[in-house]
Amino acid sequence: MDIDLISNILYAMVRTGTPLLIVALGELICEKSGVLNLGQEGMMLMGAVVGFVVALLSGSLLLGFMLAIVAGMLMSIIFAVITMELSANQVATGLALTIFGTGLSAFVGADFVGKPIDGLDPIFIPVLTDLPIIGRMLFGQDLIVYLSFVLFGGVYWFIKYSRPGLILKAVGENPHSANAIGLPVLKTRYLAIIFGGAMAGLAGSYLSLAYTPLWAENMSAGRGWIALALVVFASWKAERVLLGAWLFGLASILHLVFQGLGFSVSPNLLAILPYLATVVVLVILSSNQSRSRLVAPMSLGKPFYAKS
Amino acid sequence: MPKQPVPPRLSLRGITKQYPGCIANDDVHLSIAPAEIHALLGENGAGKSTLMKVIYGLVKPDRGELLWDGLPLEVKDPAHARKMGIGMVFQHFSLFDTLTVTENIALALGDDAGELGPLAEKIRTVSEKYGMAINPEREIHTLSVGERQRVEIVRCLVQDIRLLILDEPTSVLTPQEVEVLFVTLRQLASEGCSILFISHKLNEVKALCHKATVLRGGRVSGACIPSEQDTTSMAKMMVGDDTPVSTTYPKVLGDKPVLEITQLDQPSHDPFGVHLKNLDLTVNAGEIVGIAGVAGNGQEELLASLSGEALSKAGTVFFNTSSAGKTDVALLPPDQRRALGLGFVPEERLGRGAVPEMSLTENALLTGFLTGLVKQGMVGWQKTEAFADKIIKDYKVKTAGRHAQADSLSGGNLQKFIIGREILQDPKILIAAHPTWGVDIGAATAIHKALITLRDQGAAILVVSEDIDELFLISDRIGAICDGELSPIKPTPQSSIEELGRMMAGDFSPQVQPATEGTHA
Numbered sequence: 001m002d003i004d005l006i007s008n009i010l011y012a013m014v015r016t017g018t019p020l021l022i023v024a025l026g027e028l029i030c031e032k033s034g035v036l037n038l039g040q041e042g043m044m045l046m047g048a049v050v051g052f053v054v055a056l057l058s059g060s061l062l063l064g065f066m067l068a069i070v071a072g073m074l075m076s077i078i079f080a081v082i083t084m085e086l087s088a089n090q091v092a093t094g095l096a097l098t099i100f101g102t103g104l105s106a107f108v109g110a111d112f113v114g115k116p117i118d119g120l121d122p123i124f125i126p127v128l129t130d131l132p133i134i135g136r137m138l139f140g141q142d143l144i145v146y147l148s149f150v151l152f153g154g155v156y157w158f159i160k161y162s163r164p165g166l167i168l169k170a171v172g173e174n175p176h177s178a179n180a181i182g183l184p185v186l187k188t189r190y191l192a193i194i195f196g197g198a199m200a201g202l203a204g205s206y207l208s209l210a211y212t213p214l215w216a217e218n219m220s221a222g223r224g225w226i227a228l229a230l231v232v233f234a235s236w237k238a239e240r241v242l243l244g245a246w247l248f249g250l251a252s253i254l255h256l257v258f259q260g261l262g263f264s265v266s267p268n269l270l271a272i273l274p275y276l277a278t279v280v281v282l283v284i285l286s287s288n289q290s291r292s293r294l295v296a297p298m299s300l301g302k303p304f305y306a307k308s
Numbered sequence: 309m310p311k312q313p314v315p316p317r318l319s320l321r322g323i324t325k326q327y328p329g330c331i332a333n334d335d336v337h338l339s340i341a342p343a344e345i346h347a348l349l350g351e352n353g354a355g356k357s358t359l360m361k362v363i364y365g366l367v368k369p370d371r372g373e374l375l376w377d378g379l380p381l382e383v384k385d386p387a388h389a390r391k392m393g394i395g396m397v398f399q400h401f402s403l404f405d406t407l408t409v410t411e412n413i414a415l416a417l418g419d420d421a422g423e424l425g426p427l428a429e430k431i432r433t434v435s436e437k438y439g440m441a442i443n444p445e446r447e448i449h450t451l452s453v454g455e456r457q458r459v460e461i462v463r464c465l466v467q468d469i470r471l472l473i474l475d476e477p478t479s480v481l482t483p484q485e486v487e488v489l490f491v492t493l494r495q496l497a498s499e500g501c502s503i504l505f506i507s508h509k510l511n512e513v514k515a516l517c518h519k520a521t522v523l524r525g526g527r528v529s530g531a532c533i534p535s536e537q538d539t540t541s542m543a544k545m546m547v548g549d550d551t552p553v554s555t556t557y558p559k560v561l562g563d564k565p566v567l568e569i570t571q572l573d574q575p576s577h578d579p580f581g582v583h584l585k586n587l588d589l590t591v592n593a594g595e596i597v598g599i600a601g602v603a604g605n606g607q608e609e610l611l612a613s614l615s616g617e618a619l620s621k622a623g624t625v626f627f628n629t630s631s632a633g634k635t636d637v638a639l640l641p642p643d644q645r646r647a648l649g650l651g652f653v654p655e656e657r658l659g660r661g662a663v664p665e666m667s668l669t670e671n672a673l674l675t676g677f678l679t680g681l682v683k684q685g686m687v688g689w690q691k692t693e694a695f696a697d698k699i700i701k702d703y704k705v706k707t708a709g710r711h712a713q714a715d716s717l718s719g720g721n722l723q724k725f726i727i728g729r730e731i732l733q734d735p736k737i738l739i740a741a742h743p744t745w746g747v748d749i750g751a752a753t754a755i756h757k758a759l760i761t762l763r764d765q766g767a768a769i770l771v772v773s774e775d776i777d778e779l780f781l782i783s784d785r786i787g788a789i790c791d792g793e794l795s796p797i798k799p800t801p802q803s804s805i806e807e808l809g810r811m812m813a814g815d816f817s818p819q820v821q822p823a824t825e826g827t828h829a
Contacts, residue, residue, distance in 0.1 A: 163414070170404045170415050177402035180366070181416040182386030298405065
C-alpha cells in the first residue's frame with residue numbers, strides 16, 4: 001500500500017468521522033447531565049436543511065452554519081421544555097423529536113432537493129499540510145473539521161477539569177443530592193440539552209454544506225443513531241468519543257480502501273459495517289453489568305422533579 | 309463574663325409552613341445558643357424535616373421569621389445558608405458515588421472551593437483534627453456508610469461552621485461509631501459551634517444534648533432539658549399521652565427448624581454488592597431471629613436469596629413447612645416459595661413492597677393472589693377488596709380508602725399496610741426487613757405486637773434491621789451480619805448491645821471476659 005493511499009484513507013476517515021464526532025460530543029454533554037435525548041437524528045436533519053436553504057438563498061455559508069446551529073438549539077429547547085417542565089418521558093419525547101425533525105426537514109427542503117451549492121473549501125496550512133501520511137488528515141481539512149478538534153479539546157477539558165463540568169457530572173449522577181446541596185439541576189440540564197442541540201445542528205449542516213454539498217431527504221442516514229451508540233461505545237469519555245468517531249468514519253469508507261487494495265467487495269455489504277460495529281460494541285458493553293453500571297451517568301434518563 | 313445577654317445563634321419565631329392537605333409546621337418557636345447541642349425530637353411526619361429545610365433554605369416558610377445572632381435573616385437557598393455558616397448533614401446522604409471525596413466537597417463549597425489540591429490537604433487536616441480521618445482521593449462508592457457520613461460532616465467543617473444540623477445521624481452507625489461521632493460533636497460544640505441534632509432516639513438525646521424541643525403534628529409539644537428527664541416522659545411528649553410507649557415481650561425459644569440456610573456462598577453480580585460468605589442460619593417455628601448490621605453489609609443479598617429474587621446453589625436454602633415437609637427452595641422462584649408459606653416484607657416499600665401507582669386493592673392482590681383471590685385465572689375483585697379493607701382496618705392504616713394509590717400513603721402507613729398484607733396471609737415463615745423503619749412509635753408498637761402474635765401462633769420469623777433497640781425488644785435470638793458474613797446467633801438474653809456492636813463491625817470472637825487475674829504482673 002503506497003503512502004498516498006494511506007494518507008487519503010486517513011484524510012477521508014477524519015472527514016467522514018467529523019459529523020459523528022460533533023453530534024456525539026453534544027450528546028455526551030447531554031447524557032452527562034442525566035438526560036437521554038434520542039432526537040439527535042431529527043435535530044441533525046433540521047440543521048442540515050436549514051443550513052442548506054439559508055446558504056443557498058443568502059450565498060453565505062457562514063450564515064448557513066450559524067442558523068443551522070440555531071435550528072438545532074430550537075429543536076432541543078422543544079425537547080427540554082417537554083421533558084423538564086412537563087416531566088415527559090425522555091425516550092418517547094426524543095423519538096418524537098426525531099420523527100418530527102425528519103418530517104419537517106423533508107417539508108422545508110422539498111423545493112431544494114438536488115440544487116447545487118458550492119461547499120466548504122479545505123484550508124491548507126503551509127508546510128503542515130505537506131507532512132507525510134498525517135499531513136492531509138490533520139492539516140488539509142476544512143474549517144469545520146478544525147473546529148471539531150477544538151470542540152473535542154474544549155469538551156475534554158470541560159468534563160475533566162472545570163468546575164461546571166463537575167456540576168454537570170454531579171447532576172447526571174444524582175439530581176436529588178445536587179439539589180439538596182444547592183446546585184442548579186434544571187438549569188444545568190437545560191444548558192446541556194441546548195448544547196447537544198447546537199452540536200447536532202452544526203453536524204447536520206456539515207453534511208449538507210461541506211461533506212456532500214446538497215440537500216437530500218433523510219440525508220443524515222442514521223448518523224444521529226450511530227452517535228448515540230458511539231457515546232455508549234466511548235463509555236461516556238470524550239477521548240474515546242474522538243477515537244470511536246474516527247473508527248466509525250473508517251468503517252464507512254472501507255469500500256474505498258478495499259478498492260484501493262484491489263479486492264472487490266460489494267459496497268452495500270461494507271456499508272453495513274458501522275451499524276454492525278455498533279451492535280457488536282453494545283453487546284460487548286452490556287455483557288458486563290458491573291462495568292456498564294460504573295461508567296454510565298447514574299440518573300441517565302430519569303426525570304427530576306424539584307420539590308419545594 | 310459581662311451580664312450582657314448573648315443573642316441566640318439561631319432563633320425561629322412562629323415558623324408556619326402549609327402543604328396541600330397538611331400543616332407541616334405550625335407556629336414553631338425554637339432557639340439555640342452558641343455552643344449548645346439542641347435536640348429536635350419528633351416522630352416521622354412531626355415536621356422535623358420541613359423545619360430544617362426551612363433553616364437550610366430549601367423550603368420557604370409561609371409565615372414566621374428566623375433570627376441569626378439576633379438579626380432577622382431570610383435564607384434564600386442552601387448556598388446562602390452555607391455562607392452564613394449553616395451546615396447540614398443529610399439522612400440520605402447527598403453524595404455522588406463516582407466522584408472523589410474532594411470533588412464532592414468542592415461541589416458543595418461553590419466558588420469558595422478553590423483548587424482541588426489545597427482543598428484535599430485541608431480535608432485531610434480537618435478530618436484528622438476531629439478524629440474522623442478520611443482519604444480525600446477515595447471515590448465515594450468505595451466508602452462504608454459510616455465513612456460517607458464523615459464526608460458529609462467534614463464537608464460542613466472545612467468551611468467556617470457556626471450551626472451544624474444533623475438529620476438522624478446515628479441511624480446508619482454501629483454503637484461504637486455513634487460514640488466516635490458524639491466525641492466529635494462535643495468537641496465542635498466546645499469550640500462554639502451550635503448543633504441541631506434531629507433524632508427520635510431518646511437515649512442518644514439524653515446522652516448528648518443540652519436542650520431539646522419536641523415536635524408533634526407540626527407544633528412544639530414540649531421543651532426540656534434531656535438530662536433531667538427520663539426517656540418515658542420525653543416519649544410522651546413525642547407521641548401524646550394516649551399511646552403506650554414502652555413494653556417488653558417474653559422471650560421464647562422455638563424447637564422445630566422451619567427455615568434453614570446451609571453453607572450459602574453467593575458472589576454478587578453488582579459492583580456495589582456484597583459477596584455472601586458461607587452463611588449458616590436456622591430459624592425455628594415460634595421464634596423471632598434478629599439480624600443486626602450496618603446498611604450495605606449483605607442484608608439485601610441475604611434477603612434476595614431468601615425471598616427468591618436471587619436463586620442460589622441447590623441445597624443451600626430449605627423451607628420445612630407443614631404442607632410439603634423439608635423442601636430445597638434454593639432454585640424456586642418467589643411465587644413458589646410463597647406457596648410454601650413464605651411472607652416477605654422487603655426493605656424498599658415503594659417499588660418492591662408495593663407498586664406506587666397502583667391502588668391498595670391491587671397491591672393487596674400482588675402477594676395475596678395465592679390465598680384464593682384468583683380463581684381459574686380470573687381476579688375475584690370483591691374478595692380482593694374485602695382483603696384490602698381488612699388490612700386497612702386491622703392495621704389502622706390511615707388512608708382515603710382501598711382505592712388510594714400506594715404512593716399517596718405516608719411511609720409509616722404504607723409499611724403498616726404491607727406488614728398487614730403479609731401477616732394476614734398467615735405465613736409459616738415471615739421475613740421482614742426494617743419492619744418499623746420510619747414508622748412512628750405508636751405504629752411501631754402495633755407492628756411489634758403483630759409480629760409477636762404471629763410468632764406465638766408458631767411462625768418462624770426473621771427480622772433484619774438496623775435498629776438495635778428494636779432487635780433486642782422483639783428478637784428471641786440475635787446476631788449480626790458484616791461484609792457478607794454472619795456472626796453466631798445467640799439467645800437475646802445472653803447477648804449485649806456492646807457485643808452486638810462489635811459483631812456489626814465484623815468482630816465475631818466470643819465475648820472476652822474482663823481479665824480479673826494475672827494482669828497485675
